[in-house]
Amino acid sequence: MSKTRNQCTARSTAPACIQRTEAIRAEQIRLLYANAPAGFVATVLNAVLLALTQWQVLAPPVILSWLSYMLVLTALRAVLVWQFQRYSPDSHTIDRWGTLFCLGTGLAGLGWGGAGVVLFPVTSMPHQVFLTFVLGGMISGAVGLLSARMHVFLSFACPTAVPVILHWLAQGDRLATTMGGMAALFTLVSIFTAYKLHGIILASVHLRFDNADLVASVMAEKGRVEHLNTQLTAEIAERQRAEEALRTAHEALEVRVQERTAELATTLAQLQAEMHERQQLAEQLRQAQKMEAIGTLAGGIAHDFNNILAAILGFAELATSHLPPSSTVWHYLQAVLTAGKRARDLVQQILAFSRKQSSERQRCHLQPLLKETLTLLRAALPSTIVIHQHIAEEAGAVVVDPIQIHQVVMNLCTNAEHAMRDTGGLLEVGLEAVDVDVPLAAQHPALTPGPYVRLTVRDTGHGMTPEVIQRIFDPYFTTKAPGEGTGMGLAVVHGIVLSHGGAITVASTPRQGTAFAVYLPQMAEGAPPREAPPLTPLPLGKECILFVDDEAALAALGQAMLERLGYEVVACSSSLEALETFRAAPRRFDLVITDQTMPSLTGEALVRTLRAMRPDVPIILCTGFSHSLDAQKAQALGINAFLMKPWQGDDLARAVREALGEGR
16 A cells, blocks of 8 residues: 555645545445445344344343344444435545444444353353354454455454453353354454455555556547647657657556566465465364364263273172172182273273363372383384383372373373384383482473482484474474374473473484483372271161163162162163153152163253152262263252262262262
């Protein structure tokens, strides 16, 4: 725009340039009014659709007040557009109409921004996402309709987006924070796109005026040539001057064409760069979706595996109760129970690793975790890679999240396996207690002098150059071939180590291998652990219990365990069968125990139906894994106890007794 103004000043006087600037601004305002009807239609349709959708989760007076505001404001703006089209103001009086249009757009933005506050349901994530989707759609539509004047677009986009972004971030949980960040990123991308489109529109308007000037210039030149042609018979020199003038004009036109071509080439290069950036963002999004799919798959496998483990542990526990401790079979069954409990803990690790279950830091020794991880790795690594362990048993305790440390070891060993995949080699894993001195602490600001536990992972692979080492912990940086790595493994390791107050070092030489060292603060040895309280007899009872699980083996197991404690148990392997049984005699049952994930009718839906028939009945909900229900939500539903599979007999017995006591 600055270049065009300079050209305008060179060709004409200052008043002419001012007149042209006013004409361009008037053309932008006319574009806004021409595009306005489409925006009004979108506003009415989206406002009505949003009101109907949120009607189920918000107070109707609030929705009607907001909808009335939007419809009245849209009607007033439509009247303004009609008046503008009726009077067709010229360039000197059009600024007032532009101000009125900007004011109406700002009020509309405040109305949509208000929807991000008053129509934001705190209890329904789908309605929150739908509201955000509608606001994002309105901003996307505004990019095409309001980009003719950038401040008009901003007066709509900023009031619309900021409230819902702040509302997302204010909720505090990880998903809401992620949604708030994505909404903010979408708003910034929309503003950037509107800015680019604004530049294109402005260039188009300037080009239109330039073409008009050029046509006028050519017409004037044509008239002068015709005048020279009338004098051609009288004076040859006049004709030569006319030809020279025509040739000069042609050369000037070629220069102008070359300049326009260069500008188009620059614009094309910018568009290509933007397309490359969008492709990178799309690839990152696909990777995030793939990781989410892996987490969902892990959760589903864990659910089914928990049901199997529940049957194995439960029937083994029942079998041991009928055998004397001196029996050989009793000892065999104890081994089965021990292995089952290890499998149960492994499932919990899988759920925590896939972010389907929370995990917390605890004081522990890393030797058992490291040995178990290497045992799993031995089965996964090719036989051409030899694993050597150097694990010091006297290494001290640390306060860590075991799941995250397991992930650190897996990522480092997997990275080493990639470096030795073609040639094979030696993978050395060590654990020892070290004292970090002042020089080493000075090299790593995250460390302070003192006792640490050092975990080392060393390979004999192809190694890395100094340039690669400088970027080894950068997210999405990878030297692997496409499809073999995401570039996030070492970045995740680096983040986990720093979050535990430790540090990670790397040393590598091309064709000689790589060594990683992880330093974790060592905890001082505290008081010995307290002895477990003595076992108390399982509580007995005589109440009638309805036990529901779609796994027939688990239904039979629950019935057998509870009948052994004296209870009367009616077992159902179908939620619909259980509902009919309860409906036939709702006062017969003193307690209901139900699984969550079942076909036809989930445990949550069954609970709501049973409570509608008998609000005072105590209910225990069991699940191995659920996307939609956890202990906190179960408590909000009024459920008396929440058991995670695989449960054991003593857990079930005490939960039943507590629920019956609470119910009474």
